Amino acid sequence: MNISNDIDSEKHMDTEISSSTPNSKNKEDLLLHLADTILILSHRNTAWCGHGPILEQDIAITNISLDLLGQARNFYQYAAKIINEATDLNAAKTKIGNDAEGLKEASEDSLAYLRTEREFKNLLLVEQPNGDWGQTILRQYLFSQYQYLIFEQLQQSSDQQLAAIAEKAIKEIAYHVRWSSEWVIRLGDGTTESHARMRNALEELWPYTGELFMPAEYENKASIGFELNSLKQQWSEKITEIFEIAALPSPKSMETTFMQTGGKTGNHSEHLGFILAEMQYLQRTYPDSTW
Amino acid sequence: MESNILNENSLAVIQQLLSTVCDPEIPVLTITDLGILRGVKIVNDTIEVTITPTYTGCPAMEMITMNIRLALIEHGYKNLVIKSILSPAWTTDWMTEAGKEKLKVYGIAPPNLTQAVCEPKLFAEAEAIQCPLCDSWHTKLISQFGSTACKALYQCEDCMEPFDYFKCH
Numbered sequence: 001m002n003i004s005n006d007i008d009s010e011k012h013m014d015t016e017i018s019s020s021t022p023n024s025k026n027k028e029d030l031l032l033h034l035a036d037t038i039l040i041l042s043h044r045n046t047a048w049c050g051h052g053p054i055l056e057q058d059i060a061i062t063n064i065s066l067d068l069l070g071q072a073r074n075f076y077q078y079a080a081k082i083i084n085e086a087t088d089l090n091a092a093k094t095k096i097g098n099d100a101e102g103l104k105e106a107s108e109d110s111l112a113y114l115r116t117e118r119e120f121k122n123l124l125l126v127e128q129p130n131g132d133w134g135q136t137i138l139r140q141y142l143f144s145q146y147q148y149l150i151f152e153q154l155q156q157s158s159d160q161q162l163a164a165i166a167e168k169a170i171k172e173i174a175y176h177v178r179w180s181s182e183w184v185i186r187l188g189d190g191t192t193e194s195h196a197r198m199r200n201a202l203e204e205l206w207p208y209t210g211e212l213f214m215p216a217e218y219e220n221k222a223s224i225g226f227e228l229n230s231l232k233q234q235w236s237e238k239i240t241e242i243f244e245i246a247a248l249p250s251p252k253s254m255e256t257t258f259m260q261t262g263g264k265t266g267n268h269s270e271h272l273g274f275i276l277a278e279m280q281y282l283q284r285t286y287p288d289s290t291w
Numbered sequence: 292m293e294s295n296i297l298n299e300n301s302l303a304v305i306q307q308l309l310s311t312v313c314d315p316e317i318p319v320l321t322i323t324d325l326g327i328l329r330g331v332k333i334v335n336d337t338i339e340v341t342i343t344p345t346y347t348g349c350p351a352m353e354m355i356t357m358n359i360r361l362a363l364i365e366h367g368y369k370n371l372v373i374k375s376i377l378s379p380a381w382t383t384d385w386m387t388e389a390g391k392e393k394l395k396v397y398g399i400a401p402p403n404l405t406q407a408v409c410e411p412k413l414f415a416e417a418e419a420i421q422c423p424l425c426d427s428w429h430t431k432l433i434s435q436f437g438s439t440a441c442k443a444l445y446q447c448e449d450c451m452e453p454f455d456y457f458k459c460h
Contacts, residue, residue: 070348164378
């Protein structure tokens with residue numbers, strides 16, 4: 001977003017007026033990517049609240065949403081701190097003059113509610129529709145297995161705050177991996193109907209798994225402390241193991257699938273705009289409202 | 292309200308006060324029982340209280356922070372800083388034995404030690420959880436996710452009552 005072009009509709013802090021260095025820009029983008037991905041998945045999952053197939057699983061998926069929302073908040077809060085530290089608010093106000101009235105520091109809320117879909121850096125996988133229960137389960141499993149491996153590494157980060165958020169979250173993710181893989185197995189190796197639905201879900205979602213391990217600029221080794229694509233094999237092995245028990249096709253047999261990419265840099269499928277329209281409506285219509 | 296002057300006895304008094312602040316969702320447990328109170332310090336004329344969340348998204352944390360503030364202000368302590376830290380990550384191993392006993396009496400099975408199951412093993416053999424109502428070990432897991440983030444749902448196969456288990460974390 002360019003603040004000098006569109007100051008009236010968008011008055012929150014952004015990077016156009018920040019004096020951030022390439023390193024802090026990478027850190028900021030990385031934190032937003034992590035936060036956006038987790039927030040969007042949380043938001044998708046919450047749509048099941050009151051609609052789960054049975055009460056216990058309704059509670060399970062909403063508990064997982066709550067864990068994810070908490071994790072996203074930690075990343076947004078940290079990103080806001082970094083953005084504010086890199087930005088001289090007074091200098092920015094001088095630069096854009098009278099239009100700067102209402103210009104505010106970044107906050108977890110402004111980052112979640114006042115950025116456009118081109119600014120969101122979430123994975124394409126998590127913005128895909130809930131579909132049936134099987135599709136929601138498979139999306140959760142593919143992501144949780146990925147998130148577990150990534151966060152294992154982030155725990156070792158030289159950035160202490162990032163490491164602390166990961167250390168805290170990974171215990172929760174362990175429960176998500178276990179729950180979602182058990183459901184993938186139950187449904188994949190279940191009835192003819194449930195198996196067919198899992199095959200459909202896999203066909204829908206697999207094309208969005210390609211970008212998981214393709215590093216964006218902000219995911220280079222210097223920024224994240226490890227080679228992102230070095231985790232791909234471990235992830236594939238885990239998936240292969242579960243899919244085998246679940247009687248689903250192995251990742252190897254799907255190697256030629258055309259992979260969609262772009263989420264990490266803000267090029268999304270059509271779904272994200274609809275998600276944001278709903279999620280951000282209240283704050284955009286009634287700015288700063290609380291209840 | 293009189294302002295309380297901080298002196299060398301204050302720390303013990305404040306710690307005592309804080310150990311009366313309860314978890315809003317499990318009101319039999321205090322923040323000391325839960326192990327979420329990580330430290331109290333007096334720096335010049337300011338009281339610094341450090342707490343840590345149980346689960347990242349736990350909505351009780353904001354209420355707990357407010358209750359800590361109220362408990363101290365009520366007794367005349369006005370200069371407060373309440374900090375929340377994430378690392379080291381909270382574990383159910385920090386729950387006191389007295390806390391576990393109170394949980395059981397309240398009808399919630401207390402957490403096992405973490406080394407028991409805190410790994411993503413599939414269809415792992417269900418932990419042996421004792422029914423807090425009839426003490427039977429003949430119980431089964433209904434769901435790993437319960438009424439709050441920190442609990443799992445079990446059922447006793449002897450007395451048939453469903454019950455919450457404060458899951459190890």
